[in-house]
Amino acid sequence: MTSVETRSRDRLLAAATTLFYERGFLATSVKEITQACGFTQGALYNHFSSKDELLYELVLDIHAELERHTIRERANAGDDPVDQFAALVAVHVTAHCQFRERSRVGNHEYRYLTSSRLVGVLDIRRRLRDQLAEVLAAGAAAGAFHLVSGSATGTARAVLDMCGLISEWFRDDGELTPLAMHRRYVELALRMAGGPPEPPHWPVLPEPPQFPGVDDA
Amino acid sequence: MTSVETRSRDRLLAAATTLFYERGFLATSVKEITQACGFTQGALYNHFSSKDELLYELVLDIHAELERHTIRERANAGDDPVDQFAALVAVHVTAHCQFRERSRVGNHEYRYLTSSRLVGVLDIRRRLRDQLAEVLAAGAAAGAFHLVSGSATGTARAVLDMCGLISEWFRDDGELTPLAMHRRYVELALRMAGGPPEPPHWPVLPEPPQFPGVDDA
DNA sequence: CCTACCGATCGGTAGG
DNA sequence: CCTACCGATCGGTAGG
Structure with missing residues (x-):
């Protein structure tokens, strides 16, 4: 090519x-x-090969990139589950603030994928949720988190849902910067998890990842 | 007629x-x-008169019903802002668990409304958020809530977003009942607001409201 | 990558 | 509420 x-x-x-x-x-x-x-x-x-195929490749790339980002930032966060949790929340918030178009397309349009293509994307979405649930469970086992109903997956879902609609209303010209957003949502998520008010180490705001065509926008 | x-x-x-x-x-x-x-x-x-008009009437009815429900349950909750907050969260959670179809249609398809029809629906959506923000501000002023960044609208948005995606994954045959959901999400929301672990009075699970065609489903 | 074209389906209407 | 039909637009293809 x-x-x-x-x-x-x-x-x-x-x-x-x-x-x-x-x-x-x-x-x-x-x-x-x-x-x-x-x-x-x-x-x-x-x-x-078709309009459907374009949608699939786009949506898959959006999800794959988010997963790569997630794995990398979690690894960089060290061994503390609270730090890992803060890092994962920061990744999601950043995606929705800095890359609104891609985040919203990923969250909205994947439902129009046909069955076999849909499965691949749903797998990634499940893994993203499992990552968050894993960290919550580890933190709860260590006594750092105190989960509502003792449910790590339930809390993971609520946190992801809270982040998942940010791209619907966040505006670049609003009063909130991406940095303020990521601090605010890490605090909210820590409260939901029954953790400390702040993480031992605040995650650095992740660098904008590169993806195809970003410099054409 | x-x-x-x-x-x-x-x-x-x-x-x-x-x-x-x-x-x-x-x-x-x-x-x-x-x-x-x-x-x-x-x-x-x-x-x-058109397919667009049908969408508008349906989406408007979904939002209007939710607003009526909201106003009624808040009035029934008494004077305590914490009780009012719990009642409002319960209304939203119940809508998404008990009336998944309508809630999801309301939250997804309103974006296809054309400009003049869109405005009316967006007005209701703003008022629903303002109701929650009002209660949060009143509770914070009374010392019952301790809001992240002191922002009532920011917390209101996060709580509504957390509730707004429940209808995407909630299943009647899952392990969670609507009652368990509403208790769990009231607890999560109270944590987010920096309030007490439980409301003074738990809201009663609202009765299924009647809407056109519900008994034809 | 363009021109020219395909069958299918769409929302909507006329007339009864 | 049905039958029969409209123009417009759709995703996709052939051939160059």
Whole structure:
């Protein structure tokens, strides 16, 4: 695959991300995606076998990147479950604040995937939740957390749900910066988990990860 | 309007609710809605001027009902802001557990409303958030809550977001009953607000409200 | 990557 | 509430 082919492909993915964010997958036509890149309709099929396939590749990439991010930041957080928990919450909050388009597309449009493609994405979503539940269970076992109903998965779900709608209302021109958001949500999540008011070490705000087409936006 | 006309209308709304829940507004055709009621396609236009108008009436009704419910349960909760807060959280949790279809349709499909219709629904959504923020501010002023960053609207948003995704994963055949859910989420919300571990009075699980077509499902 | 085209399906309407 | 139909648009393809 030559670099110009890769570039066209990434431009299509970037255009689709913005359009899916603004209107949703079903309300966006192939013509709109290709025209946003200066192409005509048929050009999309040089890079993707179908509109569904483009959605799959985009949504899978969004989830895979979030999982990589999650694994890396957890590893960097050291051995303390409270620090690991804070790091995971920070990753999710940052994703929703800094990469609103991708986060919202990932959370909204995956439901339009057809069965076999859907399974792969749901697997990642489950693993993301399990990561949080694992850390909560470890912290509870160590006496650092005191979970409502003793349920690590229940608390993990509530925390992820709390973070999952940030991209619906967060605005760059609002009064809250991504840094303020990540501190606020780490505090809220620690309260939900029955942990200390602050983590021993505050997670560093993760660097913006690179993904295809980000510099075309 | 005769009762048979009202009934057909309500059946169309009920069928649309289920289909929008399963596939979303855009993926549901007028033909599917009418066929679910044993009608042919054109019958929809005896009751609604367009597919968009049906969506608007459905989504508006879902939000209006939730607001009525909210106002009633808050009034029934007495003067204590902590009790009022618990009552409001219970209303939202109950809506998402007991009326998953309507809650999810309300939260997902309102984005497809066109501008003038959208405004009315967004107004209700803002008022629902303001109700929660009011109660949090009153409780904080009374020393019963200790809010993260001192922000009542920030905490209100986080609590509503935490509740807003319950309908995505809650299952009737799961291990959690609606009663267990409402206790768990009231506890989580009180922790987030920096309040007491339990409200002075636990809210009674609200009775299932009546809405058009519920007994046709 | 474009031009030209395909069948299918869409929301909506006329007339009864 | 049905039958029959409308123009528009959709995702996708053939051939270059």
